[in-house]
Amino acid sequence: MTLDQKLQQLTGARPEILPELPQCFGGRHVSGIAALDIPTFRITNGPVGLGQNDCVSAELAAGPSNPFGVNGKAYTHPSSAKATALPSALAAAASFDPAVAGLYGEVIATEMHDLGLHVFEAPGLNLARLPILGRNFEYFGEDPFLSGTMAVAEIRAIQSRGLIAMAKHFAANEQETNRMTIQTTVDRQTLRELYLLPFEMAVKDGKVAAVMCAYNFVNGQSSCENRELLTDVLRKDWGFGGYVQTDFFAQKSTVAPLRNGLDHEMPMPMQWAPAKLKTALAAGDITEAMIDQALERRYVQAFKAGIFDRKLALRPIDYAAGGRKAREIGGRAAVLLQNNGVLPLSGKLRSLVLIGKASQVYAQQAVAGGVVLGEPMGSGGGSSDVVPQYTVSPVEGLRAALGAGGTVQLVLVDDANTGATIDGRAASLDEALALAAGADAVVVMAGTVAEEGADRATFADATGKALAEPAAAGLSLDWYARRSNLIATREGDNAAKHSGTSALLERLLRTRSLSGRAMATKTTLVLKDNASAALPAALIGPRGPAIVEAWLPGQEDGNIVADVLFGKVNPSGRLPVTFPVAGRSFLDHASAAQFPGVPAGEGNRQTVTYAERLAIGYRWYDLDPAGVCPERAGRNPCVAFPFGHGLSYTSFAMSPARIAATGPGTWQITARVTNTGRRRGAEVAQVYVTLPASAASHGARQPPRRLVGFRRIELDPGESGEVAIPLDANATNHPLSVWDEARHEWVIPAGEVTVWFGRSSAGSDLRPAGRIDPARSRVR
Structure with a gap:
């Protein structure tokens, strides 16, 4: 290769028509060198499907350039090659x-x-x-x-x-x-x-x-x-x-x-x-x-x-196959947070009312990661924006599940909780609540949309250097901005707004039902979230509705949610993030240095300090560095639903776990799991460890527990099966080690490690399986 050829290959190409694919105008590739048989090297973004995949309409190549001399439509445009929005x-x-x-x-x-x-x-x-x-x-x-x-x-x-x-x-x-x-x-x-x-x-x-x-x-x-x-x-x-x-x-x-x-x-x-x-x-x-x-x-x-x-070529995508797999993934991902007997819904329902906010997407359209609020997929909104061939809206999914024997009506309520529409017809909130009162079932959809480019927080101005309200406000179901990929401010074109979702839920639950079942026992809250949300205490517990977390379901949204609500899928998902009680989250106690940062260093650059050190997520709630979340009887008053939590439409029993040494520095934790209910379903067994007190001598204070293993097991009613979870002190995740900064190496602290077995990170869901001494591979 000549020097010029080498330099050309070090970087991506400026947006251009791809020589091998003249139908594609793209800016996510390295141009090939035909004389050297070096193919064009093509790159796609992710991770929720093939977003911005180096092929928008070739007609856009003649479009205007931005101030940097680049036609930016090559990177994101609705004409992008379609793919499955997972x-x-x-x-x-x-x-x-x-x-x-x-x-x-x-x-x-x-x-x-x-x-x-x-x-x-x-x-x-x-x-x-x-x-x-x-x-x-x-x-x-x-x-x-x-x-x-x-x-x-x-x-x-x-x-x-x-x-x-x-x-x-x-x-x-x-x-x-x-x-x-x-x-x-x-x-x-x-x-x-x-x-x-x-x-x-x-x-x-x-x-x-x-x-x-x-x-x-x-x-x-x-x-x-x-x-x-x-x-x-x-x-x-x-x-x-x-x-x-x-x-x-x-x-x-x-x-x-x-x-x-x-x-x-x-x-x-x-x-x-x-x-x-x-x-x-x-x-x-x-x-x-x-x-x-x-x-x-x-x-x-x-x-x-x-x-x-491989020769560079295109072939037709099997969109139906991608959709089926997306639907399966979404069903396996849904988490049943609480259920007071509402779910699963019966296919014999005569009437179902779907309620959402007029300013929010959750009850109105399929929701995927990277989507601009209120606009269809493919309209921009970050690297993850995928252009699908089709989408399934919530109403479409629910109507298909209910069939011809029942009706689904869509109610959209304004932010002030005064006006509404019922299937597009203007109505008052009282009229909408009366419709819900008489319905056999009520489904409310809410959540927290977010995108690349901004965090869910309100700033004093568009520089994003100082908060205008506490960071925890962005955890609320009520917080939103017109463009969630831009910094939100107290006022201006992208002002942070208040949807009134929490107040609507409380008003709905206070409404007297006319269908023979109390409102809380016929209402389901379906959450579609970027990650966790801080939930009002009034929604948690037997007086609250059933709650299902569906995340951002992608193009199969309506089918995924309907599959779970009507029991076609028995939910088996578990929380990969902690859901706090509103007002009691980590963010309620975070300093400006932790988020969004403070001016410091070269050029007065904004510096954010991870001052909480090892205490993030469930580790923060367990460690309680702020002294506001004292655990009582294994339950944390700051946590609505713990990391690892998830329910099912069936029930499971777990035998006491056993630990056996399997070699130097290796063990196996086993237990018997039995489906004690009436439906086929899956349980997720989880193993956590508590490191010995000597761990603190190597640096930061260790949280009480860390996840080191898990296994999903699916069982028929009455069936039992054994889960076996390995624990290897030398595994890549360093399950029993801490990083000693002074020694610049991983160190296994001296002393005994307590091993916990159960179904979530909460103390009430865990039982001690035993203790091991890594130095001697001993179990007791």
Whole structure:
């Protein structure tokens, strides 16, 4: 290769018509070199389907350029090649089943081949440190072990089919507000035990071929030129043999990234424009050998995947097959949070009223990750916006499930809770409540839409540097903004608004039912969430409605929800995030330094500090660093529904768990699970450990429990089965270890480890299985 050819291959191409695919105008590829038999290398975004997949209408190529001289429609436009809009990645995590993550990857890989694509920019492995993070739906939740386990299964499914998966965003990229410039300050122990752990699992267990560096700065250095992350940790410590690509426009300089471990700039030549690289070469700041190494790392992965051996071509997508799998994934992801006998609904119902907010999408249209509020899929809204061939609305799904023998009426209520529409006809709220009072069943749909580009919070101005109201307000079902991918302010074009959803629910539950059943015993609240939501205490418990969490279900929304409500699917999902009681969340006690950050450092850059250290998600509620969540009788007053929680339409009994040593540093936890109900269903057994007190001598105070294993088991009524969950002290997730920053190594603290077995992270759902001494592989 000539030097010019090498430099051309280091970056993505400017938007262009693809020579091999003249029907496609795209900006997510590296142009091929026909004379060298180097194919065009095509990249698609993710992770909830093939969004922004390097092919919009060729007619757009003649369109105007933006101020940067680029036709931005190449990156996102409704004419994008269609694909299956899957349930959110967080939904897949809620299955607590690696097989579902594998199915997720199978759908993606199949359609990548159909569309002639090579690289999938996913899975996303950042953690739900902030429940209001705009991209939580793209990730796998708040626990690093669960995240890593699901990622490994998805990566293997994609790469086993001759494609490249790309773990992102590396690393400590848990905030969208000011994401291009934010400085993340996080101690190395926290970084290793939480935020790097899913990536380590992806590299070591998943053999992921590529990693995407992030926009943010980490401990003073840009992620895409961070030698500690890209070379010392990723390559030297973990043995990563793949290549590192930038997030779009994330690269901030020319020389340092190449010297410190970056291999590929996207989406076009900017910091690695040929003129800049030639200047650096002439000055001796970089060498041609460094360029060769960067290209070799990417080419090796392309050769491994067989990309050089395949002719670039398109073939028809089997949209029906993708839809069926999306529906299956969504059904396995749904979590039954509480049920007072309302569910499952009977197919013999005569009348069902579906209620939602007129300003919200949940009861009106299919909802997917990356969708602009109130607009159809494919109208923009972030990297995850997928253009599907069809969608199934909530009303369509419910009517299909109920059949010709019943009616479904759609009620939409205004934010003030004064006016409404009934099937499009103007009505008062009283009239709408009277309709609900007489109905056989009532379904309310609400939730928390979020997108790439912003977090669910209200700021003083569009700079996003200072909050105008507490961050916890964004956890409410009432908070929304017209454009959730833009910073919301107290006033202005994108002012944060109050939907009145909580007040409507309370008003509905106080309404006297006229159908022979109390309102609470015939009402179901269906949540469609980016991640967790803070729930009013009045909704929790026997006086509240049945509650189902469906996440962001994607194109099969209506069918997925109807399958669960009418019992075609027996819900078996579990929460990958903690649901707090309103007013008692982590965010109610977070400082400005924790979110959105405070001015500090070079250029007065906004700095966010992970001051909570190891206490995120359920670990924060268990550890109770603020002293506001004292656990009593195994229950935490701040938690509405704990991490790992989920109910079923049947019931299960678990025998006491047993621990047996299986070798040096390895054990197996086993128990018998019995379906004691009348329906086939699935239970998810979970194992947590409490590290010995000596763990604190190696750094931060450890939370009381950490997840180290889980197994899903499906059983017929009356059937029993054994679950066996391995525990390996030397596993990639370091289940019994802590990171000792002074020694720069993983250390197993001296003393006995308590092993817990049960069905959620809550103390009331766990029983001690025994104690082990890792130093002696002893059990007692």
